[in-house]
Amino acid sequence: MSIDTSEIIGQSIVLEEVFKVLAKVAPTDTTVLISGESGTGKELLVRALHKNSHRWDKPLVPVNCGAIPKELLESELFGHExxxxxxxxxxxxxxxxxAEGGTLFLDEIGELDMSLQVKILRFxxxxxxxxxxxxKSIKSDVRVVAATNRNLEEEVRCGGFREDLFYRLNVIPIVLPPxxxxxxxxxxxxxxFLNKYNRRNNSLKLASEARKLLLNYSWPGNVRELENFMERMCILCDNNRITAQDLPEKVLLAGGIEPQLRPAHNDGFHWxxxxDMQEKGMDLKAFLDRIEDQLLLEALDSSDWVKNQAAEILGIKRTTLIEKLKKKDISPGSIINDDN
Amino acid sequence: MSIDTSEIIGQSIVLEEVFKVLAKVAPTDTTVLISGESGTGKELLVRALHKNSHRWDKPLVPVNCGAIPKELLESELFGHExxxxxxxxxxxxxxxxxAEGGTLFLDEIGELDMSLQVKILRFxxxxxxxxxxxxKSIKSDVRVVAATNRNLEEEVRCGGFREDLFYRLNVIPIVLPPxxxxxxxxxxxxxxFLNKYNRRNNSLKLASEARKLLLNYSWPGNVRELENFMERMCILCDNNRITAQDLPEKVLLAGGIEPQLRPAHNDGFHWxxxxDMQEKGMDLKAFLDRIEDQLLLEALDSSDWVKNQAAEILGIKRTTLIEKLKKKDISPGSIINDDN
DNA sequence: TATTTTCTGTCAAAACTATGACAGAAAGTC
DNA sequence: GACTTTCTGTCATAGTTTTGACAGAAAATA
Structure with a gap:
């Protein structure tokens, strides 16, 4: 079954995977938990899910649990007498x-307080x-889709979110990549977005160094930030070529603190x-250390654990490598344990 | 006397022991203390206990002491005027x-604060x-069953739980194994669970390597987590055999199997x-340095260049950050020597 | 304005890291 | 086996990095 994703733009591999899961899940009545940073388009995904379910002709009702004051939320959700x-x-x-017969979209579900968590669980x-x-109890046929930009598993671990509710919601987890x-x-x-906002007839284009910079910037505000940004470009740019000059400092900074040695055709790699660091709950040192581990291990692997060669590959002295291995306690037996 | 345990599934020796105790205890009015990690099915056990007692036709009232805000709990338990x-x-x-005449199930009793502990003890x-x-005092005929996932004896030792209450509750201890x-x-x-959730007529089966992996995984979420997984499998599995590939990363790792590239299960982050390093023509040091640059810059950006806060974010000492910036020659104005 | 809090850079001591030199062990070659 | 080459670990030393203490600047608060 193919699914209408016309509103979501993009073609990255990660997104394709998301669509595959979406297609399988949409026709069922299972709860779905979408996680992703804000601005990644969770709303669009939910709309696609709803449109492709058997509930498409019934309402899709969104509730932003974080935006409604706690005192009002219960009555907002369940109504009152x-x-x-x-x-x-x-x-x-x-x-x-x-939402009867349709889909209820609980956005920012991580914001729910305990008493409401119980009530949702009950439902x-x-x-x-x-x-x-x-x-009197009201029976209801509603599919629940929840979304959050927090790490719910983490919240569960530290007691901020009910474990049982988490498992109920998380039947099908969908992670929207930033x-x-x-x-x-x-x-x-x-x-x-350039086309969308470009009112003047002259066509705006991205200069290639601008492209490079856009790719390198980390877009903490995700699609929303990008859209915003392109709209601004459309208004502010005089000529019809957006060059590095036109980009804001932030983007420039992230882009080129060190001049690249090569033109670096960027196939997917992103610094x-x-x-990322915060998502893993690590500090600078731990994060860099972890990356170093990875590199050491890969180098050793590709040299069949001949440290002399591995050191060569890594561009460090052999003895340095040995000391690092000693400190990190890496030996042929160690496997990278990938804890989120 | 045999006891209806139809809702609890399993046949392990440990469980059988539990059932034996259950059968002896059910018909009495003794308090029972169930301990076991969350998700092990304490609720089911209590239901079986209740159903097999002489109170079976009276209410079974559950209270999750951990889920109800402390201020409300007393009124929730004892009512108010x-x-x-x-x-x-x-x-x-x-x-x-x-619960009059029936059974009161105090879940997460370890969460009770001292004043309520006294009141329960009094009852x-x-x-x-x-x-x-x-x-006025209210007389009441209620059987109390308590459960906890903490180690209550430990709590008693370190003063978090009243010793006298513990002994009152712990008349018959039942330990539900994880x-x-x-x-x-x-x-x-x-x-x-596979049967429970399998809506399609084709019968889903576990491949033998999948079985092995399931056995190897530690199931921190216990039965709840397992049920969850199986429900997911039912929806996402294309063919009618669940193979190792279909299992989530966590499970594979526990079994020592290298997870394949399956973006659906993570957020697309690759260490x-x-x-990547070689593509950029960098050595270990340069590469790590470049990553560090990126992180420093982002941290500074997100704290509006307040170094104190940036250091905090990064989990390093402020002075360390300052030295790093000095060495790397990073400053708010450092807009770049362009690579063209 | 006075006062408190947060932020800043510098510096020297302390902790940590990289490396060259040394002394053998394995592997490869004849 | 004799010889050469490549690899190995250890260790002291030179070099770097981190950090706590200090003293003053800037910002927030009252």
Whole structure:
């Protein structure tokens, strides 16, 4: 089954994988948990999911759990009966009821407080809930899709999120990669937005050094930041070629602190960024150390553990390598254990 | 006497022991303390206990002491009288009252704070309690079953849990073994869940190498995690045989198998490898240095060049950061010698 | 304005790292 | 086997990096 992804632009391998999973999952009623940094387009993904499910002609109701004040959220989700609290002048249906037959999208689900987590869990298990201040249970047929930009597993570990709810939600996990991992998608998107915002008839183009810089920047705000940025370019750029000069300092800084030795055709490689480091919960030293481990191991592997040669490959002195191995306690037996 | 354990699946020796104890204890009114990691199915065990007691036709009321905010817990357990506190618009019965004649299941009892521990103890001794803000004592016939995933004896030793309450609760201790100790139960359960979730008519089967891997993995989330995995398998698996390739990375790693490139299961981050290094024509030092540059710059950028904070983000000492910047000659104005 | 807090750079001591020199061990060659 | 070449680990030394202490600047707060 093929699936309509026309609203999501890009063609990176990672995205393709996402689409494959999406296609399998869409027709089912399973809960899906989408994680990805903000601005990566989780909303679009959910829309595609809904459109391709059997619920396509029923409502898709989004709730941003982080944006609604905690006191209101319960009533917003489940509705309330008249008199349930001070301002409850009349009964009101919640989003669960509005979504009847369709899909409920719980964005930023990591923000839910414990008491609501319990209630959502109850719904997932029993398919029923109560309005605030109500006593009768309401049965409901709603598919739940949740999204978060936090690391929920981490939250579970440190007690901020219920383990049982996590497992309920996480039946199918979909991880939306941040823009900096999507390789050439950056350029494809950049040009897409260029066309979108370019009102003047003259066609704007990206100079090749600008392309290089765009690729190197880490886009912490993801697609949103890129779109924003291209819109600005369209307005500010006088001539019809966007050059390195036109790019903001941030982008320049990330791009070229060290002049490259070669033109470096960039096939997918992206310098690891701060976000990557933080995602792994590491500090600078640990992170660099881990990368070093990787390189040492690969070098040793490719030289059949002949340290002399490995050192050569790495461009360090043999003795240096030996000391490093001693310190890191690396021996032919050690396997890289990849803990997230 | 035999006991209905149909909801609990497994046949490992350890479990059988548990059932034996369960059968003896169920018909009595003794308190029972169940310990076991979360996700091991404590709830199911309690349900079996209740169903096989003389209280089977009375309510089984669960309270997750860890999931209810401390301020609310007392009122939740014992109820409150009108006006007991700000939002107590009307009197309300607590779970103890709701459970009258039946069983009260106190989950995560280790989370109780001291004042509540006293009140529970009082109930266990006197079989009576007071509502919050109430003065009259309420007599009650309730069997208490408690559960915890902490080591309560440990908590007692270090003062986090009252010794007297512990002994009251711990009359009959039942220890639910974690999944990884239950040997072949893992496979029995796996297949059970496979059937449960398999909507398509084709029968899903576990390939033998997959079985081996499942047995090897440590299942920190226990039965819950296993169920979750199996549900996912049912949806994502194309063919009707679940092979090692289909299993998530975690499981493969535990079994010592190198995970293949399967982007769907991670967020696309790759540790920079030897190839990347060589492609850039750098040696180990230059490469790591370049990565460090990137991280320093991003940290500075995200802290608006407040070095104090940047250092914090990076997990290094401020002075260290300053020295690094000096050596690398990085400053806010360092816009680059372009590589053209 | 006065006061407190946060931030800054410098410097010398302490901790850590890289490397050349040495002394053998393995492997390869004749 | 005799000889050469490549590899190995250890260690002291020179070189780097990290860090705590200090003293003053800048920013926030009252």
């Amino acid at each position: 008249k008199g349930a609290f001070t301002h409850a002048l009349r009964s009101r249906a919640g989003r669960f009821e509005l 997932l298990q029993e398919k029923e809930f109560e309005r605030v201040g109500g006593s 823009l900096r991992r999507r390789g050439d998608d950056i350029l494809i998107l950049a040009e897409h 690891p960024g701060l976000k | 009108k006006g007991a506190f700000t939002h107590a618009l009307r009197s309300r019965a607590g779970r103890f009252e709701l 266990l001794q006197e079989k009576e309690f007071e509502r919050v803000g109430g003065s 999944l990884r100790r239950r040997g072949d139960d893992i496979l029995i359960l796996a297949e059970h 920079p490898g030897l190839k």
